[in-house]
Amino acid sequence: MSGLVERLRGVVAGPVLVPGDDDFAGELAGFNLAVTHSPDVAVGITSEADAVAVVQAAAETGTPVRVLATGHGIPEPITGGILVTTSRMPGVTVDPDAKVAHINAGCVWAEVVSAAGEHGLAPITGASDAVGCIGYTLGGGVGPLSRTYGFSSDWARGFRVVTGTGEAVTANATENPELFWALRGGKGGLGIVTSMDFALVELTTLYGGSVFFEAEHIAPVLSAWGEWTSTLPETANSSAVILRLPPLEFIPEPLRGKTVLNVRFAFVGDVAEGKQLFQPIRDAGTVLIDAVGEMPATDIALIHNDPKAPTPAWDRGVLLTSLDADFIKAFVDAAGPDQQLPLVAVELRHLGGATQRDVPEGSAVGGRGGAATLMLIGVPDPSLFEQVLPATADGVLAKVAPWISPEMTVNFAGAFAVPGSYQASWPAETFTRLAAVRAAHDPEKLFPYGPG
Ligand SMILES: Cc1cc2nc3c(=O)[nH]c(=O)nc-3n(C[C@H](O)[C@H](O)[C@H](O)COP(=O)(O)OP(=O)(O)OC[C@H]3O[C@@H](n4cnc5c(N)ncnc54)[C@H](O)[C@@H]3O)c2cc1C
Numbered sequence: 289m290s291g292l293v294e295r296l297r298g299v300v301a302g303p304v305l306v307p308g309d310d311d312f313a314g315e316l317a318g319f320n321l322a323v324t325h326s327p328d329v330a331v332g333i334t335s336e337a338d339a340v341a342v343v344q345a346a347a348e349t350g351t352p353v354r355v356l357a358t359g360h361g362i363p364e365p366i367t368g369g370i371l372v373t374t375s376r377m378p379g380v381t382v383d384p385d386a387k388v389a390h391i392n393a394g395c396v397w398a399e400v401v402s403a404a405g406e407h408g409l410a411p412i413t414g415a416s417d418a419v420g421c422i423g424y425t426l427g428g429g430v431g432p433l434s435r436t437y438g439f440s441s442d443w444a445r446g447f448r449v450v451t452g453t454g455e456a457v458t459a460n461a462t463e464n465p466e467l468f469w470a471l472r473g474g475k476g477g478l479g480i481v482t483s484m485d486f487a488l489v490e491l492t493t494l495y496g497g498s499v500f501f502e503a504e505h506i507a508p509v510l511s512a513w514g515e516w517t518s519t520l521p522e523t524a525n526s527s528a529v530i531l532r533l534p535p536l537e538f539i540p541e542p543l544r545g546k547t548v549l550n551v552r553f554a555f556v557g558d559v560a561e562g563k564q565l566f567q568p569i570r571d572a573g574t575v576l577i578d579a580v581g582e583m584p585a586t587d588i589a590l591i592h593n594d595p596k597a598p599t600p601a602w603d604r605g606v607l608l609t610s611l612d613a614d615f616i617k618a619f620v621d622a623a624g625p626d627q628q629l630p631l632v633a634v635e636l637r638h639l640g641g642a643t644q645r646d647v648p649e650g651s652a653v654g655g656r657g658g659a660a661t662l663m664l665i666g667v668p669d670p671s672l673f674e675q676v677l678p679a680t681a682d683g684v685l686a687k688v689a690p691w692i693s694p695e696m697t698v699n700f701a702g703a704f705a706v707p708g709s710y711q712a713s714w715p716a717e718t719f720t721r722l723a724a725v726r727a728a729h730d731p732e733k734l735f736p737y738g739p740g
Contacts, residue, residue, distance in 0.1 A: 289328050292349050292370075299341040302332035302376055315373055318359010319418070322600035322670040325356070327371035333393075334376045339450040339480040343734065346370055347454055352736050355480055357420035358396060359598075361427070363702060369736075372480055374422070382407055387488045388445060391421045393481060398589070400486070405586040409488035412437045414699075415592035422481045427699035428473040428653035430661060432496070432554045432591045435525045435641030439653050439697075441472040442642075443487045451479040452730025460485070461649055470725040473653025475698045475713070477726045477737030495562025496554035496591050497580035500542075503625035505573030506530060506549045510624075512572035513551060514616040517660075522641035524565050525554040527592075529635035530623055532667075542576055547625045552591050553580050602666035602673045604681045605700030607658035607693040611638065615691045619662075622687035630672055630680055633665040652722055654714040655697030662688070663700060710738040 296304045305312045306329050315332060316325040328351070333339050346353045352369035356362065377394035384407035389400050398417035404410055414424050414431040429440030437443070446460030449471065459467040470478055501509050513528050520526065528551045535545030551569050555562030559582050566580060583590070608615065623634040639658050646656060655661075664684060666677040685692065698713035711719055726737070 292345060292351060293329055295345045295348075296329065296331060296342065296370075299345065300331055300333065300338045302334040302338050303330075305330045305332075316356065316371065317598070318356060318362065319598050320359055320362070320601040321598050322602065322673060323359070323362060323365050325362075325366040325371060326368075327354070327366055328368055330371045330373060332373045332376050333480070336448060336450065336456050336482040339372065339482050340454060340456050342370060342372055343450050343452065343480065344454040346734050347452070347732060350732065351734070353480070353734050354736060355423075357394060357423050358418065360416070360419045361423050361699065374420075377482065382409065382488070384409065387490070389486045389488055391484045391486055393422055393483060395421045397421055397424070401586050401588065404488045405492075405584070408490060408492050410491040410585045410588070411486055411488055412440045412443050413588060414440065415589070416594035416596070417589040418594070418596045421486070422484055424699065425484060425486070426471060426473070426478070426481065427475045428655065428697050429699060430637060430639065430643065430655075430697060432527075432552065432588055433525055433556065434637075434643050435520075435522050435639065436556050437489060438642035438645065439473065439651075439656075441651055441653050442647050444472050445485040445487050447471050447481050447485075448483045449479040449481045452732060452734045456482070465649065466725055467729060469650055470652050470722055472647070472651035473698075473714075474722045474725070475737065477730065477735045479729060479735060491556065491585045494554055494556060494583050494585050494588070495559050495566070495581070496552070496583055498550050498552040498591060498593075499569065499575050499580055500577040501549040501551070501573045502576055503547045506547075506625050507620045509549055509551065509569070509573040510616050510620055511613065512568060514611045514613060516568050517611055517638040520565065520638070523556045524562070525638070527552045527635060527637040529633050530625070531633055532629065532631060534632075540577075548576065554588070554591055600668040600670045600673070602668075602677050602702075603663055604678075604685075604702035605661055605663040605696075606685060607655050607695050607697060607700070608636075608660040608662050608688075608691045609693045610659050610691055611636065615688065618688050618691070622684045623664075629684070630667045630669075630676060631664050631684075632667050633663070634684070635661075635663045635665070637661040637663075652714065652718055653697070654718060655695050655700075657695050658693055658697065661697070661700050662692075663702070
């Protein structure tokens with residue numbers, strides 16, 4: 289290993305760190321404080337040339353290479369090999385005429401939202417703007433506007449990627465189209481992506497935000513919500529989450545220490561129409577806080593208000609086949625306010641609409657057949673992560689088992705410790721095709737993927 293480290297130090301401009309170096313732990317820290325990575329060497333790449341140098345050095349020694357951006361998405365600790373970090377490659381440039389953002393490997397969505405917003409444009413992002421653009425898009429990406437605009441990966445127009453052969457290549461609709469197909473939803477094992485071209489939409493305002501209801505309104509509002517979602521046009525997006533909030537000071541007073549329902553809404557179009565569409569939810573129960581209104585599209589992350597500060601994180605997700613009345617009843621029985629559950633959030637996101645339509649040239653993204661996502665997020669106490677939270681999730685999911693789809697979408701798979709959850713993120717034929725793309729571009733299997 290010392291030969292590899294010396295070699296890397298000679299060819300990479302960024303830092304090459306090993307256990308014992310002062311900055312080693314800091315280099316590997318990410319969003320999930322419960323995960324501690326222990327690679328043999330961490331390399332902070334600063335350019336495509338650095339990425340090429342890392343892969344070529346790795347190939348000579350057969351050393352596995354993995355990539356870490358923000359750490360929002362790596363559920364298991366990475367052990368051994370080279371861990372490439374991308375935080376020294378931030379930055380985005382927007383071409384307002386082409387309506388395309390050129391996004392570097394270390395960029396998070398907040399940067400793109402802000403840069404695009406200056407031109408009246410918006411990227412199709414996820415709920416949190418602190419998530420890394422590349423890792424998110426490689427997994428497809430379901431966000432607050434997905435019913436209207438589809439998976440985020442549908443908006444990727446091309447990637448620069450250093451593959452397992454040590455080459456830096458372009459993958460787009462005309463160059464390396466099979467690799468492009470795989471990068472739009474195939475997630476891991478496809479190389480180090482150094483940048484991505486991402487199409488933007490013309491969007492300056494939304495009618496959106498969220499409303500909160502007290503515990504006693506959860507069952508009737510969710511029942512109304514389930515029925516209401518089936519009436520919505522594709523321009524309307526919604527999710528509903530049962531929150532069990534701790535009695536801590538940073539939680540606003542009306543919500544502190546309570547179990548509440550938060551219904552989110554994002555409508556693309558006329559404000560009056562959005563208001564009218566959302567009215568049945570306002571009428572479904574006594575609203576505790578109403579924060580739905582006309583909003584700048586650049587405030588999209590406020591719809592979900594996901595935590596940004598690093599935290600111990602445990603989650604598990606599934607895809608659902610329906611939000612019908614029987615499902616909602618089973619869901620409230622399983623996860624409603626009468627249950628004492630160590631879950632801070634149990635979230636349903638309504639899908640359908642544009643998420644069901646693949647891009648004309650096809651893409652690897654899994655989960656297009658889903659009606660909704662269901663995500664369980666545990667209380668941030670690592671002592672519960674091994675047994676208590678998995679058992680809790682098993683219990684909740686067993687009660688809604690008839691509505692769980694055999695399909696999945698990988699960004700929502702959560703803990704891969706669940707056998708088969710990674711593979712289930714793609715239809716079998718897609719998984720096989722992905723394996724063929726990986727074999728073609730990474731014949732020495734330098735880029736591990738999936739669990740482990
Ligand atoms: C608070 C929170 C909110 C979220 N909200 C959403 C949401 O609304 N919708 C959604 O779809 N998902 C969501 N996710 C999941 C998230 O999109 C994925 O976990 C995603 O992988 C995070 O990417 P990252 O680069 O930030 O994270 P990392 O953990 O750093 O990376 C995750 C994986 O992405 C790959 N990767 C990252 N960068 C590169 C690169 N340059 N080259 C090659 N591979 C790379 C690697 O395989 C890596 O293991 C959320 C996660 C959290 C914790």
